[in-house]
Amino acid sequence: MKKNDEILWLYKSCRKKIIVMRNALIILLFGTFQVLATESYSQTTRLNINMKGVTIKDVLSRIEDESNFYFLYNSKLINVNKKVDLSVKNEKIETVLNQIFDNNKVNFLFKDNHIIISPKETIIDQQKKITGKVVDDTGEPLPGVTVVIKGTTMGTITDFDGNYSLSEVSVIATLVFSFVGMISQEISTEGNNILNVKMKEENIGIEEVVAIGYGTMKKSDLTGSVASIQGEEIAERSPIRVSQALQGTTPGLMVTRGGSAADASASIRIRGITTIGDSNPLIIIDGTPGTLDWVNPNDIESISVLKDAASCAIYGSRAASGVILITTKKAKSGQLKMSYDYDFTIEKPTRLASYVGAVDYMKTQNELSWNDNDNIVNNEYPIYNKELIDNYTNLNAEDPYNYPNTDWQVLMLKDYALRKSHMFNLSVGTEHVQSYISLNVDDTEGLYEGKDYDRYTFRANNDIKINQYFSAEVNFNALYSINKNPQTTQFGKQAVVPGPIAAPIYSAEWPDGRIAPGKGGENPYAILMHAGNVVNKAGVFGGKGQINFTPLNNLKFSVAYSTELFYSKTKDFRKQLNYTSYEDPLNIKGLISNAETTRLDESRDDHLSTTFQILSSYKKSFDKHQIQLMGGFEEYYIISEDLGASRDQYSIKNFPYLNIGNENFQFNSGSASEYSNRSFFGRVIYDFDNKYLFQSNIRYDGSSRFHKDCRWGLFPSFSLGWVVSEESFMKNIKGLNFLKLRASWGTLGNERVGNYPYESTIGFGSTLLFQGHDVVSAQSAGLSKYTIPDISWETTESYDFGCDIVLLDNKLRFTGDYYKKKTTDMLLSLEIPNFIGLDNPQQNTGDMHTNGWELSIGWSDKKGDLRYSANVYLSDFKSIMGDLGGTEFLGSKVKFKGSEYDEWYGYKSEGIFQTQEEVDNSPKLYSNTKPGDVKYTDISGPDGVPDGKISNIYDKVLLGGSLPRYMYGGSVGMGYKNFSLNLVFQGIGKQNSLITQDMIRPLQNYWMDVPAIGIDKNWSHYNTEDQNKKARYPRFSTVSSSNNYTNSDFWLFNGAYFRLKNINLGYNIPENIVSKLKLNSIKLNANVSDLFSIDNYPKGWDPETSSNYWITKSFTMGILVKF
């Protein structure tokens, strides 16, 4: 076999594919049992070689480079390190080989241009037949494993099912099992006629082949910082969305979930934040830009996260925020596999906040109103009188409809939501065509009525080998999703969200099912149940065709064209809802808010994008030098159009179609945009003796987003690697298997600023004007945005220093990186004086700096039948804003020169005012501040010294970063016989988090519910002095709400958390049972996600809860059947 420390270089592929292709070839060779070819390549090719004092290995590689010959040998059996001198002219290969090898000791096997070198057989005594099956770690059969009787040339190769059979084996012999990427095993035949073997992967992690931009590379040869995540890691969590499942998989990845809803994406940041604009990483799916959440998690073979500039620079202008490469699964040659996987999941919110009942609600309302009116004695019941409050419990028991005590959250939330997934896979691999086909159906419910997300995904990846020179790839993928949501209440929010809903003193529904008024028509329950829904149906159809041309063994060209059509339609149907009084069903009392008319809004969006690529690559090795070159061209174009149409005032409610609406109330809209870019790029990789590694990437990008004079940007990168462990002085260090130092530098670009930032455009609109006594709609046109015509690329320059260490027989692995990034000419929406009267323009201004580091440590070992591994990572970054060209982003989180990115900004608090005297003698923000309000520190004034009052200009200070620090995560895996157990955890070491008003503030909008955690910890006139001194929250007040709830450190707390992200337990049904069922394997899976977290959050709030949806814990049972 070809020695496996050579770079396995293949255009866009992955390790397994290479292994399988090679072995398929070997099957072919041995299977045909053609010992010597006749008039083949080997007979016609003539060689000229003149080498002195070189090893046999060098000669063989030289021959491989200069011809199409390809050698296969096992270096343990064939001594290729022997030094030879060779001088041949115009000789056949056979002659050459005979010259360098001792003819008595080796055999050559020729098949076309492939030559297998094996030792000559020795004398055989007693003989028997040996059979067996070879499988991999996971129990999958391994086809193409070489089985050789040690010390002979006799051998065979396992078939498609991993079976082999060898006759005429001497009774005491040793069989050598070898397979690329696996540790060779030598097993004695003594006493056995059946030898089943499990092969173990060799040097996991270091020998791994990972996808890099426009190619693949062995991990040990990387000079940049690339993390690789196996598809199984993602699929094991049974996610609906890939983005959500990336949390806690690799250091340097900050994943922020927007709730656990199936239709919610998570935001991903690679190595912190480098720009104020769009910081989303570039997603490349099988070589083409795409959308992460459009990939079915089960189709993923592997994910590479390109973190540093050296790895990303090949993607130039779009890679400033990092790149995520997704490789989808492919079929393997000689494979025929079918599997079906069913997952059933139950989801429940991790935590639910609780809200007070009617009596406490009324008390709170009274106290707030009383507080806001000077706490006048005898006016303590300004809204609900004492009698009502005292008797409410009884009244409620007697007449729950006039005296309700509604728990809106309980009413609207389901106890659990179900999720079902069906996954069907088929892999067929013949010699010429290999197809992977998958079909997935996901059916997910939401936590409340009417929320439902169904998704169908299809993928077919086909690799076609036409002949020695040409091959092709043809891939198709499709996605169709139906996303249903109930109608929204005010501000486009769902009727039920984490946070206060409606007060308990209002009824949602009368006993006969009629809609109750809620709070005078504000009835979120009625909206949820009856007001119609919003249905989005979206389809994605993608296809890719690629032709590869390999004129020489080491030269390759490919042309690829891919296209993606996205189509989405939304039907937003809102029905008019009336409410009636409890007593009188016939008398319509009014309309439910946000359901005043029956109206249909339909919208259509579509976009079509195309990517065209040409790639060429070449590699050359001589002596200890290896060079790889790659060059390419790429074009991308997208056109988007949207259209909206609606009618209002429907007289009937059951027909959500436009033709039924009132023609006098019809509206429509439309717009379109397009964008294109063009790029040239190239790469040089140089490797000296596997010790010194060098890589340089360059990309030249042009974007339609900039004026032609500012359009093109050049993005170079350089990186170096030094494999210290290959140095002779390091060779003898015991326990050190691998040590590499890396350094890289590069620049990247960003251009995501809307499609036409440099062009001043006249936007169209309309406004109403009188025409006589009529009101007509008049077309208007105006300049609404200031433009800066010479706007151009934003540039991020970054450095990375890293090392990879493997110790203790490859059991302990360590990777560490330190990086530094500087963004200049940042594209900002420049804050211009508002009196210019135009919207803020995009401009190249400002810079920011990000520093960070990452560590990961892994351990894996095996003790008898017990396999176990553990991985831990830790990372941190800090982004500091540089000069932003005078711009400041103010608010509760700020970005201005010297601040962190999104640093909290506000007042310093000094607790709560306890007495009127204290109020009178202290600086205040507002003149109507009272005891029980939050007290702030007077930091400065117009003259630079405290001025005796709190002002929003002089007294606000930076209160610390808002972003998570010390993000950590890890996993523990164990396997014992048929069982496997994996635990994944994740967390944040430190974060300044905010107690939001939703968590704590009672009576928002005057009528929202009162959070239960707030009411006994607040400052109150009803408390004793001592109680008030210990009060955690300010008094109830609407007047002072701008004082009390303004941003200050009063509301900040340490939001660090530890989360048990995932527990996965797998069990393979024993083979004897499975085989009786004529199946290949059955695996049972139990999975628990987000089971618990440890943190300081207010009761009922998960550290990751968003304002829209809860984080859920999910319990999944799954069965995977392989046929």
Add this chain to the structure above:
Amino acid sequence: MKKLILIFSICILIICNGCNELDLAPLSEASDVTWFSDENEVEMSLVDVFNNSFWNEYAPLKFYFNSDDYCRRTDLRTLTNGTVTGKSGDITSAWNSCYKCIARANFLLSNYDKSGNIAQEKLNMYAANAKFARATQYSKLIFLFGDVPYYEVPLTIEEAFSTGRTNKVEVLKKIYNDYDFAIENLPEEYGSSEYQFATKGAAFAFKARIALYMGDYAIARDAAKACVELGTYKLFPDYETLFLAKTKNSIETIFAVPYSVEKNSIWISGVCKDCITRTAGGYCSCSPSWDLFCSYLCTDGLPIDESPLFNPHEPFKNRDPRCSATIVEFGREWLGYTYTPHPDSIYVLNHNTGQMVKNMDNRANSTWASFNGLAWAKHMDETWLDQKTDNDNIIMRYADVLLMYAEAKIELGEIDGTVLDVMNQVRARAYGVDFNQTSSYPVITSTSQSELRKILRIERRMEFAQENVIRYNDIMRWRLAEKVLNLPRYGMLDVDQLREKVVNQGLWFFPETPPIDEDGIADFKPLYDAGLVRILAKRCFNAPQNYLWPIPSTEIFINDNITQNPGY
């Protein structure tokens, strides 16, 4: 082999020929380079200057919230509870909308004549409209903010950062110049098929308004007089109907923002529900204040504390007709039901069905019914029950011009017959009579400057209640805000106490008549001290600080040349 490479290369070249275009122009927007090429385009740009969002002051039925005419239970807003800052939404949105309009006007004024194929007369009309818009927006700005950045051509960023605040006196001169150009070049009326932009009359009227606000009484007088003398506008005969959704662009309307339910343009959402009484399906959370209610004169022309006609237990009787046109009279049919906040009226008549239904407008049945018993009637009719409305938002009407003329003359001490005539015209229209029918309404006859000043101020309050910023601006410019916005807002006692102390004592509705002071302001303190009413909210106005609004904070943060107003 070489052949293959060659063929392959040729293929690549062929495909490359189909390269994408990188010079892409917006697909659904126009370029500013070629714009203003014909009259259509100039007109479209002018329409943009008159975009409705720049002209609402600042949204119908929203801004009156900040005056003493308004009551919303116990709630206050930043401008009435003393917490306004340069970050308050009301402040920044007012500032931004004024300047957005100014920028559009300046953009038009710098480019409108570049096509060379539009008649000069038309060009002047477009320019006059743009200048009218600019002057009107600057007028709002100097009144609210004092000195403000002033410019007449589109600004570059560099210019903007070196621009500071211009003295408001200087700005006022420019405003007059713009109005004078507008007066010169605007038509008195537009044809029935033309868009109705600003008219000559509007330019006069708005010039009068800012002059009056800034104390240039002579200019105000002349401009108002000129507007009257145009003869284009008249008082609409029926005060109540004038404000309803069905009355579009009446003869009295000088400048209004149009709305249309059918064209998807309605008053800010929630207005209907907030104003509709609760029995009729609303919240009745926005109410007229007791201050306003008590300011209406009696039919003898006297304030309630002086008029023998006033009975505090029947407070709607014998009042100026604008009182019940503005505030829903107790016991009348209103939106299909009898309206009364009386705590013992448990059931009221549904006039559509003839059945009695539970009365949700008293606090005995409904905790959140109007806290002071009052409900708005002005602007409203049954069409509001659909929760959408499209009344004209009248920014300037003829009655205002008449009263501005009178006020200017009074302040100048030029009290003559014309002053009394115009005031009487406005009052007579409220009574639905001609102003010559002096026996049918309380004629104003006083010639004392101080008396007339008081009468005029009360007249304005009665006439313009609930109309945008008029009352707010009036109390600001008369320096009354520090008084009226520091008075507590009063309301009815809680139901039990109300029954005990008021109803059962036969004292419903007002237990006694509150005294009215020289500014026409009612004082409920005696009633409060007697325990007969309660305080709903304590307003707070800091003088002199709050007489100018704070400059939006971001302007100061990013630009050293912009200073803040004192006290903020």
